[in-house]
Amino acid sequence: MTTGIWILGNQLTFDSDLFQLQAPNQAPDQAPDQARNQPIILIESLDYARSRPYHRQKLVLVWSAMRHFAADLRDRGYTDVTYICADPVNPANPAHNFATPLLNWITDRQITTLRLLDPTDFPFRRTIEAINLPGTVTLEWVANDLFFWSESEFIAWATGRKRLLMEDFYRYSRKRFEVLMTPASDQSGNAEPIGDRWNFDKDNRKPPKGKLNPPPPLTFEPDSITRDVMAQVAALGDSLYGQLEPFGWGVTRSHALQVLDDFLTQRLPRFGPYQDAMLTDEPTLWHALLSPYLNLGLISPQEVVTAIETAYRESIGSDRELPLASVEGVIRQILGWREYMRGLYLVFGEDYAQSNTFEHDLPLPDFFWDARKTDLNCLRCTLSQLEASGYAHHIQRLMILGNFALIAGINPQAIEQWFHAAFIDGYDWVMQTNVLGMGVFADGGKLASKPYAPRRTISTK
Numbered sequence: 001m002t003t004g005i006w007i008l009g010n011q012l013t014f015d016s017d018l019f020q021l022q023a024p025n026q027a028p029d030q031a032p033d034q035a036r037n038q039p040i041i042l043i044e045s046l047d048y049a050r051s052r053p054y055h056r057q058k059l060v061l062v063w064s065a066m067r068h069f070a071a072d073l074r075d076r077g078y079t080d081v082t083y084i085c086a087d088p089v090n091p092a093n094p095a096h097n098f099a100t101p102l103l104n105w106i107t108d109r110q111i112t113t114l115r116l117l118d119p120t121d122f123p124f125r126r127t128i129e130a131i132n133l134p135g136t137v138t139l140e141w142v143a144n145d146l147f148f149w150s151e152s153e154f155i156a157w158a159t160g161r162k163r164l165l166m167e168d169f170y171r172y173s174r175k176r177f178e179v180l181m182t183p184a185s186d187q188s189g190n191a192e193p194i195g196d197r198w199n200f201d202k203d204n205r206k207p208p209k210g211k212l213n214p215p216p217p218l219t220f221e222p223d224s225i226t227r228d229v230m231a232q233v234a235a236l237g238d239s240l241y242g243q244l245e246p247f248g249w250g251v252t253r254s255h256a257l258q259v260l261d262d263f264l265t266q267r268l269p270r271f272g273p274y275q276d277a278m279l280t281d282e283p284t285l286w287h288a289l290l291s292p293y294l295n296l297g298l299i300s301p302q303e304v305v306t307a308i309e310t311a312y313r314e315s316i317g318s319d320r321e322l323p324l325a326s327v328e329g330v331i332r333q334i335l336g337w338r339e340y341m342r343g344l345y346l347v348f349g350e351d352y353a354q355s356n357t358f359e360h361d362l363p364l365p366d367f368f369w370d371a372r373k374t375d376l377n378c379l380r381c382t383l384s385q386l387e388a389s390g391y392a393h394h395i396q397r398l399m400i401l402g403n404f405a406l407i408a409g410i411n412p413q414a415i416e417q418w419f420h421a422a423f424i425d426g427y428d429w430v431m432q433t434n435v436l437g438m439g440v441f442a443d444g445g446k447l448a449s450k451p452y453a454p455r456r457t458i459s460t461k
């Protein structure tokens with residue numbers, strides 16, 4: 001009986017039940033003895049990469065992070081790590097789909113149980129289920145534990161509620177995980193939110209005036225692994241989106257931790273006031289730039305939230321005391337919005353992807369793929385920035401890209417497909433609810449209480 005582990009590209013963590021064999025007294029950077037020889041596989045698939053015109057930097061990010069993670073596994077003492085490269089330069093390479101190298105590996109290692117962390121994304125789960133495994137092999141799904149809330153916990157919270165309000169969910173999460181709460185002080189044992197308010201949203205809408213000088217994003221020079229991936233992505237030709245270079249994203253856990261540290265020291269103090277701001281030549285402002293790493297598993301939401309709260313508590317009384325409005329503001333994004341959007345994706349189910357309340361059917365304009373083709377300045381600026389890096393901040397996504405798609409009447413599925421291809425941090429679980437629900441109100445209000453657009457410009461045919 002041999003159990004083999006298949007690690008997917010957005011599950012790059014050791015801190016998961018997937019590695020159940022981790023002994024309690026084991027040094028965290030060493031493979032436990034009983035797991036040392038366990039077969040592990042990571043697969044890049046060319047077919048998957050070609051399934052949509054991904055941003056070139058997204059492919060580089062995911063594949064380079066996977067290759068670094070495989071190297072990390074070997075460094076920790078795992079002896080049987082198989083890594084399949086999607087190398088378009090080498091036509092003999094078998095990695096066009098997931099199934100071929102997977103089945104070869106299963107036969108070769110005589111695997112009887114294939115162990116996988118649930119990918120969360122419905123389409124990817126279906127792709128895996130469609131692989132014709134030999135009858136001798138059992139597929140063992142491990143519940144995805146890369147979020148604060150498990151799937152079953154969120155469904156239990158949502159079941160039977162008259163309304164699924166983010167604010168209710170957020171307050172419950174703050175209490176449940178004891179984040180930014182005072183110690184229970186009254187006789188009832190009820191803890192209260194720090195600062196006596198749950199939400200500092202109203203303090204976080206400062207208009208950007210004058211020269212603000214936000215800090216430049218922390219970038220990383222590509223190493224030889226990343227440069228190899230870049231050459232392979234370049235060889236995929238013209239079918240992809242965006243610029244390949246300069247590539248400055250982090251590709252390891254150590255990079256992700258540095259981005260977190262940069263956020264805590266350089267960005268967090270002004271994150272709150274300018275959270276909803278937009279400035280022409282400032283593509284990142286004080287945003288955290290953490291979503292690519294959170295969504296790959298390189299850093300966990302729990303450790304980010306703990307680091308933010310610890311930094312806040314340690315700063316109290318010092319001359320660099322962090323503003324509570326900033327601290328609460330970003331915690332609301334990660335403990336609140338991120339968990340809520342993923343939970344609703346699971347609750348709404350697979351049909352949600354077809355939502356189109358307004359029956360919008362305008363095809364996606366060409367300029368979404370080439371910013372030079374529009375002379376609408378706000379769109380041109382945002383799309384140019386996106387082409388350069390794969391990133392636009394939340395307000396650009398919502399108030400420029402989503403708002404335009406909604407008021408122009410672009411087909412919701414077309415705009416969702418585009419978002420999914422174009423963004424560095426895009427995955428099905430986070431795209432569907434953000435684009436269809438929050439961005440273009442295609443679900444008719446299942447998620448958001450109102451569309452982000454002036455009412456009289458909405459087509460309601």
Ligand SMILES: Cc1cc2nc3c(=O)[nH]c(=O)nc-3n(C[C@H](O)[C@H](O)[C@H](O)COP(=O)(O)OP(=O)(O)OC[C@H]3O[C@@H](n4cnc5c(N)ncnc54)[C@H](O)[C@@H]3O)c2cc1C
Pocket residue numbers: 286287288289290291292294295330333334337338339341392393394395397398402419423425426427430431434435438439
């Ligand atoms: C139309 C639209 C599309 C979006 N597509 C994506 C996407 O593909 N991937 C993605 O991760 N986020 C998406 N978001 C949510 C949000 O815009 C991004 O998470 C955020 O801009 C990432 O940049 P940051 O790390 O600098 O975030 P910050 O603004 O600094 O926020 C901190 C963190 O909070 C979390 N967060 C904040 N809002 C949300 C949200 N609504 N949903 C999920 N997480 C949130 C992210 O993990 C983010 O890293 C989308 C939002 C909209 C309106």
